[in-house]
Amino acid sequence: MSSGAEVLMVVGAHAGDAEVIAGAVVAQQVHDGGKAVIVHLTLGERGQGRLTEQEYARQKADEAQAFGRVVGADIVVPPYKDTELAATEEAKLRVCDGIRKHRPDVLISHWRGSIHRDHVECTTIVEEALFYAGLPSLQREHPAHNVGLLCFGEN
Numbered sequence: 001m002s003s004g005a006e007v008l009m010v011v012g013a014h015a016g017d018a019e020v021i022a023g024a025v026v027a028q029q030v031h032d033g034g035k036a037v038i039v040h041l042t043l044g045e046r047g048q049g050r051l052t053e054q055e056y057a058r059q060k061a062d063e064a065q066a067f068g069r070v071v072g073a074d075i076v077v078p079p080y081k082d083t084e085l086a087a088t089e090e091a092k093l094r095v096c097d098g099i100r101k102h103r104p105d106v107l108i109s110h111w112r113g114s115i116h117r118d119h120v121e122c123t124t125i126v127e128e129a130l131f132y133a134g135l136p137s138l139q140r141e142h143p144a145h146n147v148g149l150l151c152f153g154e155n
C-alpha cells in the first residue's frame with residue numbers, strides 16, 4: 001500500500017476484529033494519503049456478559065466510530081446480529097454493493113480457518129461478494145469492480 005490513490009477495505013465479522021487484524025495497516029494507509037473503509041458485519045454485541053446486548057452494542061459502535069475518527073477511516077456497520085451472521089444472498093449483495101461503491105484495490109478479511117463461526121461466514125460473504133462485485137452482467141447501483149488483492153488475517 002504505497003500509492004496515495006489506493007483504497008483499502010477491511011471486512012470483519014465483529015466490531016474490533018478488523019482493528020486487530022489490520023488496524024495498523026489501515027492507519028498507515030490513511031497516513032500515506034490513501035483511503036480506508038472498515039466494514040463491521042456485526043457489532044459483536046454478545047461478546048461479554050456484564051452489559052446488556054444493547055449497552056454493549058452502543059459501546060462497540062462508539063469504539064468503532066472513535067477508531068475511524070482517530071485513523072481517518074470510514075466505518076460501515078450493516079444491521080446483522082452477533083452469532084447469527086449468515087452468508088445469505090442479501091449479505092453477499094450488500095458487501096458487493098459496498099465494494100462497488102468504495103472500489104478498493106486491496107481487501108482484508110478473516111481467513112476460512114478462523115475459530116468463530118461468524119468469521120467463517122464473513123469469509124464466505126466476502127469471497128462471494130468479490131465475485132459479484134466483479135461481474136459486469138450483474139446490474140447494481142454502481143458499476144462492476146475487481147479488487148486487485150484479497151488478504152486474510154486472524155485475530
Ligand SMILES: [Zn+2]
Pocket residue numbers: 013014017044116119
Ligand atoms: Zn470476531
